[in-house]
Amino acid sequence: MKKVLLPLAAMIIVCNLMMVSSCSKSNEADLAADTTGTGGSSCDTVNMKYATNVQPIISSYCYGCHGNGSASGGISLDSYASLKTQADNGNLIAVITHAAGYPAMPQGAAKLSDCNINIIKDWINRGTQNN
Ligand code: HEC
CATH class of the missing domain: 1.20.5 (Single alpha-helices involved in coiled-coils or other helix-helix interfaces)
Incomplete structure (x- = not known):
């Protein structure tokens, strides 16, 4: 036994x-x-800026396929202008919120945290500024 x-x-x-x-x-x-070091209740999503708040998230989770010379799906996100294009046409929020009919991003990885999604939403709601 x-x-x-x-x-x-x-x-x-x-x-x-x-x-x-x-x-x-x-x-x-x-x-x-989680570039803001947040998660949970301490998530700061007010007055979010491109360089300080948004770009680090995109760099961490998206540049592997959409930056540094890679442009999966023909899309690069590694400049303010290229990210703004995807924000303005609605694709950015659709893919990170896993909206129906869009490829879920980041592809093959976990969905971004609510905190990170809200940071990106706040930046867009404030006019997608280059700040
Ligand atoms: C592992 C590689 C990979 C990662 C990481 C990744 N993507 Fe993608 N992404 C792709 C591929 C491949 C496509 C094309 C897929 C398709 O058209 O079905 C794509 C397409 C897209 C599109 C175009 C969607 C459309 O409907 O045309 C956007 C916008 C996008 N990704 C944003 C992001 C964002 C934002 C992140 C980070 C949060 C991210 N991606 C991370 C591989 C990736």
């Missing part, structure tokens, strides 16, 4: 360790990439 159970127990422990480590890794990545 013990001979069968021991390897099984070892496997379960290894599995759990793997799950715990991958879980904490993704949490760390989320925290590191």
Whole structure:
């Protein structure tokens, strides 16, 4: 009996360790990439600016495919002008809020936090300024 159970127990422990480590890794990545250091109640979404607040989010989550020489879907987002184009035509909010009929962004990754989405929305609501 013990001979069968021991390897099984070892496997379960290894599995759990793997799950715990991958879980904490993704949490760390989320925290590191949450450029405002917020999450939860302390999310500041008032008077959001392009350079200070919005560009760091886009850089963290989108430049891998839409910046630094990459333009997935023919779209680059690594300048104020190119991001404004996608904001003005409605695509930016549609893709990050996972609106029906649009490809969900960031592609193949978790949806942006509500905080980050609200930061981008505030910037757009204030006229999508180059500030
Ligand atoms: C892993 C690569 C990848 C990442 C990361 C990524 N995208 Fe995309 N994006 C794509 C691809 C591929 C397409 C074209 C998909 C299609 O047309 O179905 C696309 C298309 C788009 C479009 C055009 C949608 C349309 O309807 O024409 C926008 C806007 C966009 N992405 C914004 C973003 C934003 C904002 C982020 C970050 C929050 C982001 N993407 C992150 C790969 C990516």
